[in-house]
Amino acid sequence: MAFQTGRRGRSGNEPPPVGAAASDVEPDQESVARAIALRLLTGAARSRAQLADAMARKDVPDAVAEKVLDRFSEVGLIDDAEFARMLVRTRHAERGLSRRAIAVELRRKGIDDELASSALEEVDGDDEEAAARALVRRKLAATSTLDTQTRARRTYAALGRKGYPPGLVSRLVREELADAASEVPGGLEPD
Template sequence: MSEPAPEKLEKLRQALEAYESGAAGGGLFDVQEEEAKAKVRSRALLLLDQRARSRSELHDRLVRAEFDPEVIESVLDDLANVGLLDDAAFAREWVRQRHARRGKSAWVLDRELQRKGVVQVDRAEALEQVTQESEQSIMEDLAAKKARSVKTIPEDRAERDKVLRRIVGVLARRGFNEGASLRVAKAALEARCAELENE
């Protein structure tokens, strides 16, 4: 697990200070309500410290932990107000990391964010980071990497098609368009065969 960012730690510290100063105020709030919120808040902060989460994802985890739904909503609102829960920022970071590092297509990323309960407007904004050029580049890199596993030039059409299906499969699993995947796979296989001929 990566070290929490200094800004995140500062926000957590401020949230804790705000809670403690409120607790010291005496009579300014409902003690039972604050105690209930403190338990939910503590669990929510632990979950957020593990990794960023969408509001819906955090809500579902807290419901599964059998906390009161009204208290959960109140705590989630508090966390959103201090900037610890932000679906738009979560979606942007999700797309940035998983597109570049894991080679996932915009289509797959949109589906992942949808499953995490991120609304369409936040998903669309986050997916603006993905360009046709970046998708093309990732497809080419993935196809070339898979093509490098080919050690001998395919002997016939059947063998060539088998190898081609494997390369296309790598791209398909990341959600890339079938037609574009086939074109890129063919180019990668041709380039690999040319390399093997020159060895």
């Protein structure tokens, strides 16, 4: 007695009557590797290491994965240097991450240290301080109804999670709190 599965009533081990699976039950590994890479690259840019990891999870042999990845690199679909530069720009500008936090993310995504260092040169110390200052101002404004100690603690924590060094955060918080304290409420000038 055969088990009926699906809407068409096929047994569990019969191939479908039409489509790619009907004619090629087991596709070649190179096609599988290409399909994996194209699917992932369609959603977002990826590093070569991320694509290789995805192929390894699907049991694509290393030699086949290397061949497909080499070809994708040749035609410009994979470019780790450009991927690293793009990641640095977006993580710094949109999320306000520090160079240190971005370096950790680049390493996690499989970008080698030399490419990561080159990409991180796009963010200098002044850029990093400006981003940190903007984050400090935003966090202090969001916590304006709280006491000063709580505001400072929450601001330190928020910028610490974004990878900023404690010395820089401490200086910026002190400066911004001093600026806020020197402002007169209501925007009136003192006599």
